[in-house]
Amino acid sequence: MIPLDTPLRELREQCREAGAELRAHALAVDADPAGTAHLDLPILALVRSASTPKDFRTDSAVDDGGYSDSCLSRVVAGVELARGDAGVLCANTGPSLAGVAVDTLGSPEQRELFYETIADGRAWTFFGMTEPAHGSDATAMESRLDAAGDPADGYLLSGTKRYVGNASRGAIGVVFARTGRTPLSIRGALIRQPAPGFHGEPLDMIGLRGARICRLAMDEVPVPREMLLGAHLPASRRGLWGISRTFNAMRLQIAALALGTALGTRDYVVEQRPNWSGHEVMSARLDAATALLYESAAAVDLQPDAVRPPSTAKLHITDLAVRTSRWAARALGPGALLEHPLLEKWSRDVLAFEFMDGTSNIQRLHITHDLSSRKVRT
Amino acid sequence: MRDTLMACEAAAHDGGFTPGLELALRTVDTAVPPGRVTALPADRVPAGAVVVPHRLAALEGVAFVTSAPAGPEPAHAQGDHRTVFAALLGAVRVGVSRRLLDDAVAHLSGRAAGGEPLIRKQLVLGTVADVITALDAVRQLLCVAHRVPRAVTDAHDRITALDWDTAKLFGASGFLADGPVRGAYVGRLAADCWTDREDVQP
Structure with a gap:
């Protein structure tokens, strides 16, 4: 096994200890995934903060124990927290998968909007990718970003997605769709809820119910041009x-x-x-x-x-x-x-x-x- | 016994886990499970019985109840009844597994990747062929060894593994609580009530 340095070992021990806090809420979240009592857990507040880039944290003095330093540190922490209960961890608010996408594809302004929207610690996010007919095969994606009647109005997002965590309750998220037929036309759009034509509905899943997995229906959801991710990147890196x-x-x-x-x-x-x-x-x-x-x-x-x-x-x-x-x-x-x-x-x-x-x-x-x-x- | 096993399998294949369980219970209704809990069709739960709450089981029409203490029969006779009932439950699960595989094949036939139906992909066909073959083998095992506790336990372990191989073919839709995987999962829980082992392998 690759040796963990002292800070990583300390992070591992802290997270292992904190996992016990999560476990105490495990059965309650499974029985009622819509509940919010777990959000007050100090460890979940720390995870929210630690998974937010340092520039966007509401409390810049938070010591995340090195959680955000590397992929390895996030994995070390993730294992130990899930050892307490993965369902409660997935029921947490915070940037999650959408945060990774916004950090990868978003402009400074888009990142600021995203992290400001979830800054109060009570907001979930969503990441809409999988579709009913094609799963996660992005090249077969059918959801569309059609140009609005007046180009100055940006796009209209239409289509359906499946298995999108927190789509029913997320305050902001990223939804992928295509502006045309080529692979390069697949783009991510930042969507804030509530939005006209945008509807997320929880699905009854067998397990990991804290993730609040949803179906998502979108009917001409307005997407201003500045909400399209990746415009500042080379064309090959936008989608x-x-x-x-x-x-x-x-x-x-x-x-x-x-x-x-x-x-x-x-x-x-x-x-x-x-x-x-x-x-x-x-x-x-x-x-x-x-x-x-x-x-x-x-x-x-x-x-x-x-x-x-x-x-x-x-x-x-x-x-x-x-x-x-x-x-x-x-x-x-x-x-x-x-x-x-x-x-x-x-x-x-x-x-x-x-x-x-x-x-x-x-x-x-x-x-x-x-x-x-x-x-x-x- | 072969005909009885086949009838249990057919009942579950046609109607799902609960009708299969009902038939198995009608065939051997005196067996007592090795643990404290057993599965019953929800409409068979006696008044006053202690039910272990389980959301998916309730959706499937099954209740897990704390079982009655063993009757006055000699222990060896009870053990034989127990193994035979566990074998019938195995046959029920084979029926559920076949039903699940039928649904998986239908699902895969209606989806495509890269312009080709998923059911024609070699990785997928390999799994389907392996599950069909292994279910045939488990059926034979239950027929020839329905009074051999370890063989029946082995059959249940293999069914559990095969059901998971099949469930994966559905993608995320296999994880829906109102989907076909639920019956297989409840069947696994029921089987766990009827299988005991001294040697626990990883």
């Missing part, structure tokens, strides 16, 4: 590139959530069966997965567009998390999932990570993409 880079960073975070949930599950079994050595192989696998995730994050810190390390980490760890939940049920005996509600909740939550930021088959394609384009050896 798909930003999506790819956003997903690259978030893929590691999803893997961190999955690993944290698996570690929390293992911890729970060990608590229930003290002095039982039957967890040793699973524990070793989880330690190895932690090493894999840390190395993948360090690789992305060196090369932000590296696709294989995040995909490898996500593919392996989401699978391991599902296997860990099954193992835990076996380890605690007949009916364990019904006698241990947290364990049952986590066994549903881990299924969600498969579908976030690309399924396993999509990760397999990422991992082998450069192999399939190699020339045949003669």
